[in-house]
Each structure stands twice: as C-alpha cells, then as structure tokens.
Amino acid sequence: MLENFFSFQKQSIIKLVPATIGGFSLKIPVADIQGLAPGPTVVVTGGMDGDEYSGIEAAYRIVHQFQNGDFAGRLIVVPIVNIPGFGAECSQCPIDGQFPKNIFPGKAQGTPTEQLVHWLVSNYVSAAELWLDLHAGAITEGLNPFVYLFETDNDRVRACTEKMIEAGISSIVVMEPSRWGSKHAKLAEMGCTYVLAESGSRGNLKEDDVLRHIESVKVAFGAVGLIPAQKINNEPPAIFHEVVYVTGEFDGLWRAAAIGATIQKGDVLGEWCRLDGSDKKTIYAARSGCPLWWKETMRMQEGDVLCAIAWK
Ligand SMILES: [Zn+2]
Structure with a gap:
C-alpha cells in the first residue's frame, strides 16, 4: 500500500472535461489551478502512455499538494491524458494503435490519437512555457529512472533547461539534440520547455518512484519561478548525448x-x-x-x- 495515498473531498478541484475523440465521448481529468500571484503557465501530464502508473500517481499528488494555489502562475495538470489506453491497460491509444507521445501538435480532424493530442495542445499546452510529461516503464518494460531534456536554439528554453540540470532534476539526464520538425523543437519555437521524466518500471506503483517524479517536478517548477528555486542533488547529473x-x-x-x-x-x-x-x-x-x-x-x-x- 502506498504511504501517501489520498483522496479529494467531494468537491474535487479536478474536473472531468468532455472530449470527443474519434467519435467516442471521453471524460478527461483536468485540474486548472490559478496561483495566488502572477507567474508562468505550467502543464503537467501523466498517462500519455496509458499503463505508466507512477507518472499518473505523481500527477494526482501534484494536484493535491498545489490545490490551494500557493504558487505564482497557473498550474494545469492532466493526470491521465490517454484515457482510452488507461482503460485498456496499454501504452498506445487502442482506438487506432497510435502513441500520443509520438504525435505533435495533433489535428482536429485527424486520427483519434491526433484528435486527442490536438485537444491537449490547443486547450492547455499552447498557453504553457513549461510542459512536464511524466512517464514510467510500461507493463512490459524494466527501466532506470532518468529525465529527457532537449537542446534548443531558443534562449529562454535553454536557460530553463540549464537551471534544471544545475538543480539536479535527475541523476541521469539524456540530452536529445535539437532536430528540425521534432516535437521538442516545435515546442521550443512556441517558447515552451518540454521535459519528459521516467521513473518506475513494469507498470508497478512504488512509493520511491512516485516521490522521485514529484522531486523532479518541483525542480522544474522552481526553474520557471512557479515556486522558489529547488535543489535536490548536489552531485551534477550524468548527462548522456x-x-x-x-x-x-x-x-x-x-x-x-x-x-x-x-x-x-x-x-x-x-x-x-x-x-x-x-x-x-x-x-x-x-x-x-x-x-x-x-x-x-x-x-x-x-x-x-x-x-x-x-x-x-
Ligand atoms: Zn512512456
């Protein structure tokens, strides 16, 4: 049993937002929380892959910890993006077999998965200067925890990325090169820093894996000024290219x-x-x-x- 499991009061701050995807009516959980002071807009997603549970759990706990608005800016959390995949206990969207994580920015009139990503991007990500995407090992996968960060020509995105590395966002960082037309390059053009964090394996839900995610999220929040700067690791991360x-x-x-x-x-x-x-x-x-x-x-x-x- 998880140590810090929680439930919300009857009036949860998480709303079930209707979305029509491939002709199916979905309800997708979203918390859209306005902070007490002005500041950046930040999006946290879990469950882009529907069977990666420590990311989903961490996203729910972030809502719980920040629901009172004690931060500067706007915090949007979508704890389970890929609701069809979560329902079928698989990574991809089972309606068409595509992976939401591989699609950006989606299409209003595209495949079901393109529509799902378009729903996320047009409603939430397009307003954000930071997008934290929480993943884990799928049911079939073993995994060592790490964070993907991305090289970019955008000065603001690069400065944010450097701050996260300096604050020790993860002990292992994979730094992907900027590739023209890639998801992270398109996001950087929009002025949005994309961070993909991996913690947990085999679809398991373990306390340490969830807490590691939450620490990384707080480092990233600190890097954009949503909360005061955080530092979790004194050792610099091992960075792989x-x-x-x-x-x-x-x-x-x-x-x-x-x-x-x-x-x-x-x-x-x-x-x-x-x-x-x-x-x-x-x-x-x-x-x-x-x-x-x-x-x-x-x-x-x-x-x-x-x-x-x-x-x-
Ligand atoms: Zn994943």
Missing part, C-alpha cells in the same frame, strides 16, 4: 536477461528466436553505459525496442 537501441528483427520470442543500473559492452541482453524455435541468437550490449529501458516480457515484434542504452 547518445543512445544505442537493440530492436527485434522479426516477430518471435524474446528471453530477456536480468539488467541492472549499468552495463558493460559484451554483456548478454537476452536471446531471441522465431516462434518455431529457429534462428536463435544471443544479443550482446554494443556499448558500455546506462540501460534506460528494456523489454522484459516474451513477445518480440519486428522493430520493438528490446533495450535502450545511454552510452556517451
């Missing part, structure tokens, strides 16, 4: 090895074979580094990421 992926080459079986916080080049990651047992192959780590996430369950599909290792 390169990630190497192992992907499945065909539909078959994957037998994962046990993976820890670090890995050495040549360590066994697992083995795969076809469904008839043929083409068995042992898969080794191509680099020494930090495993970010890896698949622990047995189904392998062509193109599945079986292991992602940050190495440089």
Whole structure:
C-alpha cells in the first residue's frame, strides 16, 4: 500500500472535461489551478502512455499538494491524458494503435490519437512555457529512472533547461539534440520547455518512484519561478548525448536477461528466436553505459525496442 495515498473531498478541484475523440465521448481529468500571484503557465501530464502508473500517481499528488494555489502562475495538470489506453491497460491509444507521445501538435480532424493530442495542445499546452510529461516503464518494460531534456536554439528554453540540470532534476539526464520538425523543437519555437521524466518500471506503483517524479517536478517548477528555486542533488547529473537501441528483427520470442543500473559492452541482453524455435541468437550490449529501458516480457515484434542504452 502506498504511504501517501489520498483522496479529494467531494468537491474535487479536478474536473472531468468532455472530449470527443474519434467519435467516442471521453471524460478527461483536468485540474486548472490559478496561483495566488502572477507567474508562468505550467502543464503537467501523466498517462500519455496509458499503463505508466507512477507518472499518473505523481500527477494526482501534484494536484493535491498545489490545490490551494500557493504558487505564482497557473498550474494545469492532466493526470491521465490517454484515457482510452488507461482503460485498456496499454501504452498506445487502442482506438487506432497510435502513441500520443509520438504525435505533435495533433489535428482536429485527424486520427483519434491526433484528435486527442490536438485537444491537449490547443486547450492547455499552447498557453504553457513549461510542459512536464511524466512517464514510467510500461507493463512490459524494466527501466532506470532518468529525465529527457532537449537542446534548443531558443534562449529562454535553454536557460530553463540549464537551471534544471544545475538543480539536479535527475541523476541521469539524456540530452536529445535539437532536430528540425521534432516535437521538442516545435515546442521550443512556441517558447515552451518540454521535459519528459521516467521513473518506475513494469507498470508497478512504488512509493520511491512516485516521490522521485514529484522531486523532479518541483525542480522544474522552481526553474520557471512557479515556486522558489529547488535543489535536490548536489552531485551534477550524468548527462548522456547518445543512445544505442537493440530492436527485434522479426516477430518471435524474446528471453530477456536480468539488467541492472549499468552495463558493460559484451554483456548478454537476452536471446531471441522465431516462434518455431529457429534462428536463435544471443544479443550482446554494443556499448558500455546506462540501460534506460528494456523489454522484459516474451513477445518480440519486428522493430520493438528490446533495450535502450545511454552510452556517451
Ligand atoms: Zn512512456
């Protein structure tokens, strides 16, 4: 049982906002809280992937902790964006099989998942100067906690990113290069800093994973002045710029090895074979580094990421 579980009073500050997605009528939980002083607009999302529960739990607790408006600015929290995925206990949106996290800024008249992202962006993210997106290992995934930050030419976004690193937002940071047309580049053009935090694995709900998320969120809040500046780690984070992926080459079986916080080049990651047992192959780590996430369950599909290792 979680130590800090809570419930709201009958009059919850979280509203169930109607949204029509792909012809389905959804109700999506949203807390839109005005702070006591003027300041930045910040969006926190959980459940972009519908089966990543420590991010969802952390988002609900952020609402609970900030519901009295004791901060400067406007705080919008959507604890479960992908309500269809949450309902089906899977990462993607089951209506069309697409992943909301891979779509930006969505389309009003697009696929159901494009409509869902468009609903989020047009109503909330477009007003924000910071978007914190809380993830975790999905039901099938092991994961070491880390935060994705993004390189950018936008001065304000870069200054915010540097502050978060300095305050120790996470002990492991993956710094993605700015790529033209990417989600984070489009957000930076809008003046919005995007942060994707990962904490928790296998769809589990563990107190430490939830608290780690909340600490990272508060560091980011401090970096934009929603609350006073926070510092959680005196050690600077390990910053990685390169990630190497192992992907499945065909539909078959994957037998994962046990993976820890670090890995050495040549360590066994697992083995795969076809469904008839043929083409068995042992898969080794191509680099020494930090495993970010890896698949622990047995189904392998062509193109599945079986292991992602940050190495440089
Ligand atoms: Zn995720």
